[in-house]
Amino acid sequence: MAGADRVKKVNTFEKAESLRDLHQASEILRVVNVWDAISTKVVAGLPATKAIATAGHSIAASLGYEDGKMPLQVALDAVEVIVKATELPVTADLDDGYDKPGETIRRAIAIGVVGANVEDRLLPFDDSVARVRAIIVAAEAEKVPFQLNARTDAIARGTGPLDERLIEAIKRGKAFLAEGAALVFIPGLSDRESVERVVAELGRNTVSIIGLPGALTAAEYQDLGIARISYGPLVQRVTLLALQNLATDLYGSGVIPADLPALN
Numbered sequence: 001m002a003g004a005d006r007v008k009k010v011n012t013f014e015k016a017e018s019l020r021d022l023h024q025a026s027e028i029l030r031v032v033n034v035w036d037a038i039s040t041k042v043v044a045g046l047p048a049t050k051a052i053a054t055a056g057h058s059i060a061a062s063l064g065y066e067d068g069k070m071p072l073q074v075a076l077d078a079v080e081v082i083v084k085a086t087e088l089p090v091t092a093d094l095d096d097g098y099d100k101p102g103e104t105i106r107r108a109i110a111i112g113v114v115g116a117n118v119e120d121r122l123l124p125f126d127d128s129v130a131r132v133r134a135i136i137v138a139a140e141a142e143k144v145p146f147q148l149n150a151r152t153d154a155i156a157r158g159t160g161p162l163d164e165r166l167i168e169a170i171k172r173g174k175a176f177l178a179e180g181a182a183l184v185f186i187p188g189l190s191d192r193e194s195v196e197r198v199v200a201e202l203g204r205n206t207v208s209i210i211g212l213p214g215a216l217t218a219a220e221y222q223d224l225g226i227a228r229i230s231y232g233p234l235v236q237r238v239t240l241l242a243l244q245n246l247a248t249d250l251y252g253s254g255v256i257p258a259d260l261p262a263l264n
Contacts, residue, residue, distance in 0.1 A: 128171055
Protein backbone atom coordinates (compact mmCIF):
# COMPACT_ATOMS: atom_id res chain seq x y z
CA MET A 1 0.00 0.00 0.00
CA ALA A 2 1.40 3.39 -1.00
CA GLY A 3 2.16 5.91 1.74
CA ALA A 4 -0.67 8.26 0.80
CA ASP A 5 -3.17 5.41 0.70
CA ARG A 6 -1.98 4.16 4.09
CA VAL A 7 -2.42 7.62 5.63
CA LYS A 8 -5.90 7.91 4.08
CA LYS A 9 -6.93 4.53 5.48
CA VAL A 10 -5.66 5.40 8.95
CA ASN A 11 -7.51 8.71 8.76
CA THR A 12 -10.70 6.93 7.74
CA PHE A 13 -10.33 4.45 10.60
CA GLU A 14 -9.86 7.27 13.12
CA LYS A 15 -12.88 9.17 11.81
CA ALA A 16 -14.99 6.02 12.06
CA GLU A 17 -13.87 5.61 15.68
CA SER A 18 -14.75 9.23 16.33
CA LEU A 19 -18.25 8.79 14.90
CA ARG A 20 -18.69 5.61 16.95
CA ASP A 21 -17.74 7.51 20.12
CA LEU A 22 -20.25 10.24 19.28
CA HIS A 23 -22.99 7.63 18.89
CA GLN A 24 -22.13 6.08 22.24
CA ALA A 25 -21.77 9.35 24.17
CA SER A 26 -24.29 10.46 26.79
CA GLU A 27 -24.99 13.59 24.73
CA ILE A 28 -27.24 13.08 21.71
CA LEU A 29 -25.46 13.54 18.39
CA ARG A 30 -27.15 16.23 16.32
CA VAL A 31 -26.37 16.21 12.61
CA VAL A 32 -27.59 18.95 10.27
CA ASN A 33 -27.83 17.31 6.87
CA VAL A 34 -25.92 18.76 3.92
CA TRP A 35 -25.96 18.20 0.16
CA ASP A 36 -22.93 19.89 -1.44
CA ALA A 37 -19.55 21.45 -0.68
CA ILE A 38 -20.79 24.89 0.39
CA SER A 39 -23.55 23.60 2.67
CA THR A 40 -20.94 21.28 4.20
CA LYS A 41 -18.50 24.11 4.82
CA VAL A 42 -21.18 26.30 6.38
CA VAL A 43 -22.36 23.58 8.76
CA ALA A 44 -18.86 22.25 9.49
CA GLY A 45 -17.74 25.76 10.39
CA LEU A 46 -20.09 25.89 13.37
CA PRO A 47 -18.45 25.11 16.74
CA ALA A 48 -21.30 22.74 17.69
CA THR A 49 -20.83 20.53 14.64
CA LYS A 50 -19.15 17.21 15.44
CA ALA A 51 -19.99 15.18 12.34
CA ILE A 52 -21.42 15.68 8.88
CA ALA A 53 -24.41 13.76 7.53
CA THR A 54 -25.55 13.92 3.93
CA ALA A 55 -29.19 13.98 2.86
CA GLY A 56 -29.78 11.72 -0.13
CA HIS A 57 -33.07 13.42 -0.97
CA SER A 58 -31.36 16.81 -0.98
CA ILE A 59 -28.42 15.65 -3.10
CA ALA A 60 -30.81 14.06 -5.58
CA ALA A 61 -32.92 17.23 -5.76
CA SER A 62 -29.86 19.42 -6.32
CA LEU A 63 -28.81 17.20 -9.23
CA GLY A 64 -32.25 16.85 -10.80
CA TYR A 65 -33.17 13.36 -9.61
CA GLU A 66 -36.19 12.10 -7.73
CA ASP A 67 -35.48 10.79 -4.26
CA GLY A 68 -34.32 7.18 -4.49
CA LYS A 69 -33.70 7.39 -8.24
CA MET A 70 -30.13 8.73 -8.24
CA PRO A 71 -27.57 6.34 -9.79
CA LEU A 72 -24.99 4.96 -7.39
CA GLN A 73 -21.99 6.52 -9.11
CA VAL A 74 -23.66 9.93 -9.11
CA ALA A 75 -24.42 9.55 -5.41
CA LEU A 76 -20.86 8.52 -4.56
CA ASP A 77 -19.37 11.35 -6.61
CA ALA A 78 -21.54 13.85 -4.76
CA VAL A 79 -20.64 12.38 -1.38
CA GLU A 80 -16.94 12.45 -2.25
CA VAL A 81 -17.19 16.21 -2.84
CA ILE A 82 -18.63 16.53 0.66
CA VAL A 83 -15.93 14.32 2.22
CA LYS A 84 -13.24 16.49 0.63
CA ALA A 85 -14.90 19.67 1.94
CA THR A 86 -14.42 18.80 5.63
CA GLU A 87 -12.10 17.10 8.09
CA LEU A 88 -15.05 15.91 10.16
CA PRO A 89 -16.44 12.35 10.00
CA VAL A 90 -18.98 11.98 7.20
CA THR A 91 -21.93 9.62 7.33
CA ALA A 92 -23.77 9.28 4.03
CA ASP A 93 -27.35 8.59 3.04
CA LEU A 94 -27.01 5.75 0.54
CA ASP A 95 -30.70 5.01 -0.08
CA ASP A 96 -31.31 1.24 0.04
CA GLY A 97 -27.66 0.33 -0.59
CA TYR A 98 -28.37 -0.30 -4.29
CA ASP A 99 -28.06 -3.71 -5.93
CA LYS A 100 -25.07 -4.89 -3.92
CA PRO A 101 -25.05 -3.11 -0.55
CA GLY A 102 -21.77 -4.66 0.55
CA GLU A 103 -20.00 -3.38 -2.56
CA THR A 104 -21.68 0.00 -2.15
CA ILE A 105 -20.27 0.34 1.34
CA ARG A 106 -16.83 -0.82 0.22
CA ARG A 107 -16.82 1.93 -2.39
CA ALA A 108 -18.08 4.47 0.12
CA ILE A 109 -15.29 3.61 2.56
CA ALA A 110 -12.78 4.01 -0.27
CA ILE A 111 -13.75 7.68 -0.64
CA GLY A 112 -13.57 8.30 3.12
CA VAL A 113 -17.16 7.74 4.26
CA VAL A 114 -17.28 6.29 7.78
CA GLY A 115 -21.01 5.72 8.29
CA ALA A 116 -24.20 5.40 6.28
CA ASN A 117 -27.96 5.32 6.37
CA VAL A 118 -29.26 2.35 4.42
CA GLU A 119 -33.02 1.80 4.33
CA ASP A 120 -34.92 -1.47 4.21
CA ARG A 121 -37.89 -0.09 2.22
CA LEU A 122 -39.87 -2.80 3.99
CA LEU A 123 -38.37 -5.59 1.93
CA PRO A 124 -39.12 -9.04 3.37
CA PHE A 125 -37.57 -9.44 6.80
CA ASP A 126 -34.95 -12.05 5.86
CA ASP A 127 -33.87 -10.06 2.80
CA SER A 128 -33.49 -6.90 4.86
CA VAL A 129 -31.38 -8.67 7.48
CA ALA A 130 -29.20 -10.24 4.79
CA ARG A 131 -28.50 -6.82 3.28
CA VAL A 132 -27.43 -5.47 6.67
CA ARG A 133 -25.20 -8.51 7.10
CA ALA A 134 -23.57 -7.90 3.71
CA ILE A 135 -22.75 -4.32 4.71
CA ILE A 136 -21.18 -5.34 8.00
CA VAL A 137 -19.13 -8.09 6.35
CA ALA A 138 -17.84 -5.62 3.75
CA ALA A 139 -16.91 -3.05 6.40
CA GLU A 140 -15.11 -5.67 8.48
CA ALA A 141 -13.15 -6.74 5.41
CA GLU A 142 -12.02 -3.13 5.03
CA LYS A 143 -11.03 -3.12 8.73
CA VAL A 144 -13.04 0.02 9.43
CA PRO A 145 -15.45 0.35 12.41
CA PHE A 146 -18.10 1.54 9.97
CA GLN A 147 -21.17 3.09 11.58
CA LEU A 148 -24.22 1.64 9.87
CA ASN A 149 -27.37 3.55 10.73
CA ALA A 150 -29.69 0.79 9.55
CA ARG A 151 -33.03 2.32 8.64
CA THR A 152 -36.34 0.56 8.91
CA ASP A 153 -39.40 2.05 7.27
CA ALA A 154 -41.75 -0.03 9.42
CA ILE A 155 -43.41 3.06 10.90
CA ALA A 156 -43.08 5.54 8.04
CA ARG A 157 -44.15 3.15 5.26
CA GLY A 158 -45.96 0.47 7.17
CA THR A 159 -49.71 0.07 7.25
CA GLY A 160 -52.06 -0.74 10.06
CA PRO A 161 -52.22 0.60 13.62
CA LEU A 162 -49.16 2.26 15.11
CA ASP A 163 -48.83 -0.57 17.63
CA GLU A 164 -48.33 -3.12 14.83
CA ARG A 165 -45.82 -0.91 13.08
CA LEU A 166 -43.88 -0.43 16.30
CA ILE A 167 -43.73 -4.19 16.81
CA GLU A 168 -42.29 -4.61 13.30
CA ALA A 169 -39.79 -1.76 13.82
CA ILE A 170 -38.58 -3.36 17.04
CA LYS A 171 -38.31 -6.79 15.41
CA ARG A 172 -36.24 -5.42 12.54
CA GLY A 173 -34.21 -3.18 14.83
CA LYS A 174 -33.18 -6.09 17.05
CA ALA A 175 -32.14 -8.12 14.01
CA PHE A 176 -30.14 -5.26 12.50
CA LEU A 177 -28.30 -4.63 15.76
CA ALA A 178 -27.59 -8.35 16.12
CA GLU A 179 -25.90 -8.28 12.71
CA GLY A 180 -23.63 -5.43 13.79
CA ALA A 181 -25.43 -2.21 12.87
CA ALA A 182 -24.35 0.69 15.07
CA LEU A 183 -27.81 2.24 15.21
CA VAL A 184 -31.34 1.65 14.03
CA PHE A 185 -32.85 4.64 12.23
CA ILE A 186 -36.64 4.77 12.56
CA PRO A 187 -38.30 7.60 10.61
CA GLY A 188 -41.73 8.37 12.00
CA LEU A 189 -40.71 7.56 15.56
CA SER A 190 -41.38 10.80 17.42
CA ASP A 191 -43.87 10.73 20.31
CA ARG A 192 -42.62 10.14 23.83
CA GLU A 193 -44.54 6.92 24.50
CA SER A 194 -43.35 5.25 21.29
CA VAL A 195 -39.76 6.33 21.86
CA GLU A 196 -39.80 4.97 25.40
CA ARG A 197 -41.14 1.67 24.15
CA VAL A 198 -38.57 1.29 21.38
CA VAL A 199 -35.61 2.30 23.57
CA ALA A 200 -36.75 -0.12 26.27
CA GLU A 201 -36.63 -2.93 23.71
CA LEU A 202 -33.50 -1.96 21.75
CA GLY A 203 -31.45 -0.18 24.41
CA ARG A 204 -30.19 3.33 25.00
CA ASN A 205 -27.85 4.81 22.37
CA THR A 206 -29.00 2.37 19.70
CA VAL A 207 -31.76 4.40 18.05
CA SER A 208 -31.66 7.42 15.74
CA ILE A 209 -34.56 9.54 14.59
CA ILE A 210 -35.39 12.43 12.32
CA GLY A 211 -36.46 15.70 13.92
CA LEU A 212 -39.84 16.84 12.68
CA PRO A 213 -41.87 20.03 13.12
CA GLY A 214 -43.76 19.89 16.41
CA ALA A 215 -41.81 16.90 17.75
CA LEU A 216 -39.90 16.75 21.03
CA THR A 217 -36.72 18.75 21.48
CA ALA A 218 -33.30 17.20 21.00
CA ALA A 219 -32.69 17.48 24.73
CA GLU A 220 -35.89 15.55 25.46
CA TYR A 221 -34.92 12.81 23.02
CA GLN A 222 -31.51 12.67 24.69
CA ASP A 223 -33.15 12.09 28.08
CA LEU A 224 -35.17 9.26 26.52
CA GLY A 225 -31.99 7.51 25.33
CA ILE A 226 -31.94 8.43 21.63
CA ALA A 227 -28.39 8.39 20.24
CA ARG A 228 -28.71 10.62 17.20
CA ILE A 229 -31.08 13.11 15.64
CA SER A 230 -30.91 14.28 12.04
CA TYR A 231 -33.13 16.51 9.92
CA GLY A 232 -32.95 15.03 6.44
CA PRO A 233 -34.25 17.11 3.52
CA LEU A 234 -35.98 19.55 5.86
CA VAL A 235 -32.74 21.54 6.13
CA GLN A 236 -32.60 22.07 2.38
CA ARG A 237 -36.32 22.87 2.33
CA VAL A 238 -35.84 25.68 4.86
CA THR A 239 -32.83 26.93 2.91
CA LEU A 240 -34.76 26.99 -0.36
CA LEU A 241 -37.67 28.75 1.32
CA ALA A 242 -35.25 31.49 2.41
CA LEU A 243 -34.06 31.74 -1.21
CA GLN A 244 -37.63 31.89 -2.46
CA ASN A 245 -38.52 34.64 0.02
CA LEU A 246 -35.42 36.64 -0.91
CA ALA A 247 -36.18 36.30 -4.62
CA THR A 248 -39.74 37.48 -3.99
CA ASP A 249 -38.40 40.57 -2.19
CA LEU A 250 -35.93 41.26 -4.98
CA TYR A 251 -38.68 41.12 -7.55
CA GLY A 252 -40.35 43.78 -5.42
CA SER A 253 -37.86 46.32 -4.05
CA GLY A 254 -34.89 44.95 -5.97
CA VAL A 255 -32.65 45.73 -2.98
CA ILE A 256 -30.50 43.27 -1.06
CA PRO A 257 -31.15 43.63 2.71
CA ALA A 258 -28.69 45.97 4.38
CA ASP A 259 -28.25 43.65 7.38
CA LEU A 260 -27.05 40.74 5.27
CA PRO A 261 -24.70 38.74 7.55
CA ALA A 262 -21.28 37.64 6.38
CA LEU A 263 -20.54 33.93 6.05
CA ASN A 264 -17.42 32.73 7.83
